Amino acid sequence: MGLLSDPSISTQSKLVDGLARHVRKVCYALYVAGVAWFFCLALPEFNHGTYLSENALSPGLVYPEIRIDANRLAIQLLEELQRERKDHLSTTPHAWIAAKMNEFGLETHTHNYTLRYPFGGGKEYHGKNIYGILRAPRIASTEGIVFAAPYRAASSVHTDISASVPLLLAFADFARRKNYWAKDLIFLITEQEQLGMQAWLEAYHDGDRELDLSKAYLRPGNLPARAGSLQAALNIEVQDLEIDHVDVRIEGLNGKLPNLDMFNLVQRIMAREGIASGYKQAPRKKRRHSQSHFEQNFRQMLTMLASQSSGVPTGNHGLFHRYRIDALTIAANRRATHATLKGSPGSAAVPLLKAIEGIARSLNNLLERFHQSFFFYVIVSNDRYISIGDYMPALVALVACAFLKAYLTWSTLPATNAELEKAAGWLREHEQEAELEENLEPDKFELPYGSVLIYLTATLLIGFLCNVLPLQQYFLEIPMGAAPLTTSVLSFLSLIGFVLPFVVVLPPGGLELLHVAFLLIYGCALIVIGLLNFALGLFAAVLTVPLVIALETKEENSRSTLRNTIRLATLVMNPMMVVYVIVLAMTFYQFPELPVQKIMLRAATAAMDASAYGLIDSVIYGNWLYFVICTIFLPLWIICWTLSLSKRRDYADYLDFDESPSTSPQPQSKVKTN
């Protein structure tokens, strides 16, 4: 009851005062605890073994019926397709695929879509998907399952995955002869990587919606036929019929994952068919055994979170998640050497076909959408996972730092003018006046809520402009590529943010209030981002929380070296700088042989491309990363920069402070805008 009805008369609590003196220590302790908890998650005591939660799936309950003749058909189709590919170097052999689907008795349709690429004066791209529906004999087309295979033209720069089309068709031929399907099966061949899939999904779900033509970049058109509400989808990317291992890809748009049951289902069935399969499965010779269990698990966790944090799907399956359809990709990799073949080459694809059949039959059994098992998990190894309840404390501990500091900063906010002056370190100069004032009653000091609110709104406005400006018509008409355009708009706006604290100086007490507001917004933003995309929230928190803890607006007990370090760190934490540094590290990792200058230059162009891709991803696919960085992280950075500068209205007293920040950041800002 003490929590609600504190019996003491004065509101000043000793505990709070004591804590306030050690804010940083307490916060750093919390930070370390959060990070330590995260590390512990890789220990077997902190994660659990996977299990199938949905009984309807019953994987492996039926005996696989697909035989070697399906494999033979696949081989024959592959040979035909290879001949077609010679004629269609940069296009999809639509006619051949449609003819085959028709031949197997599927209800075949084509779907046309258009992309109006907004940048560089505007261009139009056209694409065509082909899909065939196998109507379920047992139900009136109210539910469906999608089996999709992306087609890459022969001229594509990506790995050749043309074997997935024959495999899919061979399975379609098998499935058409069976009468047990309780859901329509859709066999879908898309082109142009994720774009085709996105267009198909949009057309499937809102094909008849009227589009605002000025804003719609992707015009999906409409579909001639549908197959009810889609329950699940399986995307197949097969490099060759003779496979070495299967990599199960699950990360979807904005870090969403399919239900853990679906992953487990695939794992179970692959294991039954004797295919080496797993999450981020590596070729056999690359699998390291020297690492300890903990290290393996931890690496697995980190790679999963890293690929989740960008929000970019790792395959076409990721776009299904947006429509609440659980989906994953099985990416079968080619066997490296033919010398070690065990079976005859004529039956190489049979296990994979059997696996697809098994997955299809389990999905066919589903009575309702996947809902039993986890949607929020981190996979530590192929048969172990961490659930949301176990990993959330790490993030909560990190975010708690911000809220704790906000509370303690708030409770020590200056209440009277005298306190304010003391906080600003003016007392030495004004000691006599202060003594005079002591005789009077301490005049109440009103915090400048209004101006702080206006300042916050201004920073948010800058972030909002980052989203809107690059897509304005007059900018788009400039004959300039997407990358330079986006980068110049972004750097211009962050330059405004950089200059803002020099131009606008908040009234007394404003900085302290801004600090509290900053901490609250920061904490809220991290929590929300962490809920929507845990990986992004966690990485952002791990990176920025130490700086946020170190930030201090009080002048009295801080050394100038510490201040300047914080300022420098803040500059480095600029979202654009962080993007550049990440790209730089990736470039360095990929091309270690290049000289440093070349790497930096290459990373700069790559970072510019990355920002443009982020923007395009956000308008076409609905990726949130660009929005989050611009609308949340950039304004937060501007506030953070303001706080680290701590400019006060009456700064004639310490001009020496004024010199240092304006000289040191200059070289940094040049790097940023290049």
Add this chain to the structure above:
Amino acid sequence: MDSKFFKLLLLGGAVRFYFCRTPLAPMIGNRVEFATPLNSHKRMQEGIFLLQSGIDPYLGDLVHESPLILSALSGLFQKYPQFLPIFYIILDICTAALLYAMSLRFVKQKQDQQDKERKEYAKDTEELQFGPLDKLDIPELVIVAYLFSPLTVMSCIGMTSTVISNLFLAFFFYCLVKGMLIPCLLVLAFETVRSFYPIVLIAPLLLVFSRNSVRRGVAIAALFIVSCLIVAVANYFVLNSWNFLDGTLGFIFYFRDLQPNIGLFWYFFTEMFEHFRTMFLITFQLNATVLYLVPLSIKLRKEPLLLATVLVALMAVFRAYPSLGDVGFYLALLPLWKRCWKFMAHGFVVFTFFLVTLSMMGALWHLWIYAGSANANFYFGATLAFSTGQIFLITDLLFAHVKREFCLFNGQKILIDGEEARIVLK
């Protein structure tokens, strides 16, 4: 009534007008946090359409607005639908103006009361007393808190009928402070027949108007019942049927619509076994109405307006279909108790609670309904935390009031054996 007051009103109207033209407005109108089955604009439209077509709106399970409101607004809805946002904005501004007038009067009453009691006050309690500046400050704070609170702004641009309820409640408060018995009774009776829970506000009304005489109290209570009956009969004549009683009051009492909202009912009644339903219905409704009524009325018999504030706040927490517009209304009343703020220890914590839970609600709703990955438990967790925050606030206000009363007469610095004294509640 200075120029600043009008400027604020205009600015508040302008903010609402700006937002109701953005795509935010239709989005808010569909958010469960603002639009509940009781107050949603869509249902109001449906009701008016049915009424105009000569069909009893309460035969279905969609319309729960009272017939008088439906028929009063039907002309506007049918003929000038483009002016509806303006109409709601004007209503909201009227609410703000009423609150302003009410708080002016309230501060003046407080100052008069203080002048009489001044001799009994302890020495160092000037900051606990209403000062000369408060006459300007408090009404201004009230109006700012109402006009610029995101909760009321959103509620207004979403065109929820909470705007109308807030107007009636503000009118009730105004009449209560002004001492106008009949309008006060009538508006309370109207709100009671419309949304049931305001019945608890009869307690502050009795405290104000009965002036410690039981006979007067009984007479007023009888008058209240009569005016309730009059309102009900007036409602009856709109449709010539009593169906509306079940459609409005019955719908609230029996909690028929389990659509999620920020309250505590929906999750509980979704999870519960059907044969316990009656018992828990009674328990929950008792909790929302009479459970706190008697003890609070006894404790706060000298401060009827604080009692009314607390009751409105409790109503917003515990009612069957609460919306954020209700929360915005009682938050705007808090500045009236500015002199208690010194003792409110949890203001910042509550603010943080509100901020975090409200932003989490959006994210969790998205994850639950659109992404399909989270579930009802996540969302309920956020709303539960939000309600907890509100309870913190109400308790804090009550406790601060008790402390202020004590300190006003006994001084702020009480030392017992060299240690600071602590108040013990017995």
